[in-house]
Amino acid sequence: MPKMTRSSDEVDAVRERILDCALKILVKNGYESLSMAKLGSKMNMTAANIYNYYTNKDELLIAIHKKTYAMLYSKIRNAVKNADTPLQRVHNILNAFVEFGTRNINIYDVMFNRPVKQHSDYVGTPLEKISSDEFHNSLKVLTFAVKVIKDYRETKTDLKPIDQEFLAIQIISALHGVISLHNSGVLHQVAGDPEIVLKRIVDKTIRSITE
Numbered sequence: 001m002p003k004m005t006r007s008s009d010e011v012d013a014v015r016e017r018i019l020d021c022a023l024k025i026l027v028k029n030g031y032e033s034l035s036m037a038k039l040g041s042k043m044n045m046t047a048a049n050i051y052n053y054y055t056n057k058d059e060l061l062i063a064i065h066k067k068t069y070a071m072l073y074s075k076i077r078n079a080v081k082n083a084d085t086p087l088q089r090v091h092n093i094l095n096a097f098v099e100f101g102t103r104n105i106n107i108y109d110v111m112f113n114r115p116v117k118q119h120s121d122y123v124g125t126p127l128e129k130i131s132s133d134e135f136h137n138s139l140k141v142l143t144f145a146v147k148v149i150k151d152y153r154e155t156k157t158d159l160k161p162i163d164q165e166f167l168a169i170q171i172i173s174a175l176h177g178v179i180s181l182h183n184s185g186v187l188h189q190v191a192g193d194p195e196i197v198l199k200r201i202v203d204k205t206i207r208s209i210t211e
Contacts, residue, residue: 027104027106027107055126062134064110066133066134066137069111069138073140073144075096076141076145080144089148112180113180146165167208171205
């Protein structure tokens with residue numbers, strides 16, 4: 001009896017289940033444990049069948065990046081919604097970013113530390129469209145951070161003009177550095193209380209916005 005063709009909704013549902021399974025493997029065991037064979041085993045599917053839904057690991061990683069950046073964007077958006085003042089929004093967005101990075105170590109590692117292909121590498125390939133979607137998802141995080149910083153600084157007429165986008169990149173870079181030290185365990189070796197160091201870095205970063 002011939003195999004029935006799945007509808008587009010059914011295909012999307014299977015792709016989403018595969019993606020969710022990949023994220024669970026990633027969260028529990030890290031990037032090195034993520035493979036099409038491991039996914040197939042967890043899904044009770046053959047690796048060859050996995051390739052019917054994701055043509056290769058690159059496509060799967062693009063989907064993972066798109067989903068994880070959406071998770072980060074949702075977290076910082078919700079953090080800002082819970083603030084009453086522009087300054088509190090700045091506090092909340094920075095703390096939300098640090099919390100996301102330190103509580104989702106393996107996800108953060110894939111998002112920011114792994115030397116994976118960038119969108120420009122996929123231009124002119126079959127993966128260009130989905131890579132473009134993922135790229136714009138990641139840009140939303142930066143764009144939103146720029147907006148929060150700009151909104152605060154516009155309330156302070158005495159602050160000197162500054163390139164808001166550059167300032168946001170500078171801030172993310174500083175936070176990324178301390179998050180990476182925390183997640184690698186180095187911060188625990190050199191600091192008596194890593195959580196206090198994290199708080200102090202965030203507070204100092206906020207001063208670079210407010211002064």
